Amino acid sequence: MCVKLASGGDPVFPFNVKLTGETVQGTSGSFRYFMWLVAQELQSLALPILIECPSASAGENKGKFLLSPKNIDYHDEALLQFFGVLLGVAMRSDVPFAVDCLKPFWTRILNEGLDFDSDLRQSDIITYNFIAGLKALKSESELKELVLKTCPTHFSGDECCPSCPYKFSYASLDGQEVSLRAGTPLISWNNLQLFIDSVRELRRCELTADNMIPIIQCGLESIVPLEPLYLMGPGDLELRTCGQQYIDIGSSSCIPSTKLASPRQINTSSSSGTLWRA
Numbered sequence: 378m379c380v381k382l383a384s385g386g387d388p389v390f391p392f393n394v395k396l397t398g399e400t401v402q403g404t405s406g407s408f409r410y411f412m413w414l415v416a417q418e419l420q421s422l423a424l425p426i427l428i429e430c431p432s433a434s435a436g437e438n439k440g441k442f443l444l445s446p447k448n449i450d451y452h453d454e455a456l457l458q459f460f461g462v463l464l465g466v467a468m469r470s471d472v473p474f475a476v477d478c479l480k481p482f483w484t485r486i487l488n489e490g491l492d493f494d495s496d497l498r499q500s501d502i503i504t505y506n507f508i509a510g511l512k513a514l515k516s517e518s519e520l521k522e523l524v525l526k527t528c529p530t531h532f533s534g535d536e537c538c539p540s541c542p543y544k545f546s547y548a549s550l551d552g553q554e555v556s557l558r559a560g561t562p563l564i565s566w567n568n569l570q571l572f573i574d575s576v577r578e579l580r581r582c583e584l585t586a587d588n589m590i591p592i593i594q595c596g597l598e599s600i601v602p603l604e605p606l607y608l609m610g611p612g613d614l615e616l617r618t619c620g621q622q623y624i625d626i627g628s629s630s631c632i633p634s635t636k637l638a639s640p641r642q643i644n645t646s647s648s649s650g651t652l653w654r655a
Contacts (some may be wrong), residue, residue, distance in 0.1 A: 390408045390470050390472070391466050391469055391470055391600075392408075392466075393407075393408070394407040394408045394410070394411040395407060396410075408470070408472060409472055412463075412466075412467065412472050412473070412474050412475075413475060415463060415474075416474055416475040416476050417475075419460065419476055420442055420476065420477065424456060425445055425447070425453065425456075426444065426445060426453075426456055426457065426460060427442040427443065427444065427445060427476070427478070428442065428443060428444075428445040428550060428551050429441070429442055429443075430442065430443050430479055430499070430500045430501065430550075431500065431501040431502075431503055431504070431550060432498075432499065432500060432501055432502045432503070434503070435502050435503055437499075437502055438479065438499060438500075440477055441477055441478070441479045441499075442476065442477055442478050442479065442482075443478065443479055443481065443482060443500055443550060443583075443584070444482060444586045444589050444590075445550070445551050446549050446550050446551060446582075446583040446586070447551075448588075449588060449589060449592075454592055457589055457592040457593050457596070458592050458593070458595055458596035459596060460593055460596060461592070461593035461594060461595060461596025461597035461598075461599075462596040462597070462599060462600055463596075464476075464486075464593070464596075464597050464600075464618055465596070465597045465598075465599065465600025465601040466600055467618050467619075468600070468601050468617055468618055469600055469601060473618075473619050473620030474618055474619055475619055475620070476618075476619060477619070477622075478615070479496075479499055479500055480496060480499060480611050480612075480615075481496045481499075481500060481584045481585075482586075483611035483612070483614045483615045484496070484611045485584075485585060485586060485590045486590065486593065486594065486597070486606075486611075486614060487606060487607055487609065487610075487611060487614060488607070489611070491581070491584055491585060493577075493581060493584075496584055497577075497580055497584070500550075500580075500584060501550065501580060504547075504576065504580060507542075507576075508573055508576060508577065510523075511569060511572075511573055512573065514569070516566075517566035520564075520565075520566050520569065524541075524543045524564070527540075527541060527542065527543065528541035528543065531543060531563060537563060541563075543563065543564040544561055544562065544563045544564060545557040545558040545560075545561050545562050545563075545564070545568075545572060545575065546561050547575075547576050547579060549579070549583060550580075550583050555579060557572070557575040557576070557579065558571075558575065
């Protein structure tokens with residue numbers, strides 16, 4: 378891979394991007410535009426790699442993405458490996474790659490363990506609150522009262538409502554129904570804890586993504602050695618790859634003043650002006 382030239386030289390990128398029909402000088406703008414386009418496509422429905430986190434439907438972490446849970450095939454494997462290559466290209470070229478993934482993704486890239494309860498709340502607050510509500514139940518009568526609000530036939534022996542959430546199946550991160558136990562039995566007071574543990578394990582497997590992370594790491598390691606990255610934290614890795622997410626407009630609008638004549642004036646006068654005003 379190409380490395381940056383010494384200070385003062387022209388930028389050198391891992392590969393050149395030339396847009397046909399354009400008369401722009403240089404390759405910096407076209408390379409940045411290419412990286413932006415790829416990031417937008419990765420976060421769209423065009424590619425089956427990333428999905429928006431379920432918390433977005435509850436108004437939290439909108440626009441944040443997670444790896445889409447799946448049994449990968451050859452096509453998915455190639456996409457995931459190239460995704461890792463692009464992460465490495467962004468690091469080597471110092472050009473932000475704007476993939477807005479949540480903390481669990483960057484944590485797993487560094488082979489670190491999840492802070493499961495915190496990561497679950499960020500990723501899927503609906504499931505987090507659902508589990509918390511079940512854990513708060515103190516008696517069988519409280520469970521029956523909760524369940525009968527949604528499914529009146531749950532404890533009657535009749536067929537349960539198709540949309541009843543109180544059975545051993547649960548939606549995956551991408552919305553697909555997953556059976557948590559053979560036969561999909563209904564929830565009772567005796568198996569409530571088993572249901573809670575099963576849902577947590579489902580989400581743990583999806584957030585850990587053990588079948589996908591090594592493939593992404595393989596592509597990343599073909600560009601950047603992984604060992605130095607382990608010195609970073611998840612936030613540091615995201616910043617190094619994606620750049621600064623938020624810009625302080627107030628700081629950006631300030632410009633230094635060069636009209637001060639003496640040290641005494643420095644203590645009594647403003648040392649900065651405003652480039653523009655709202």
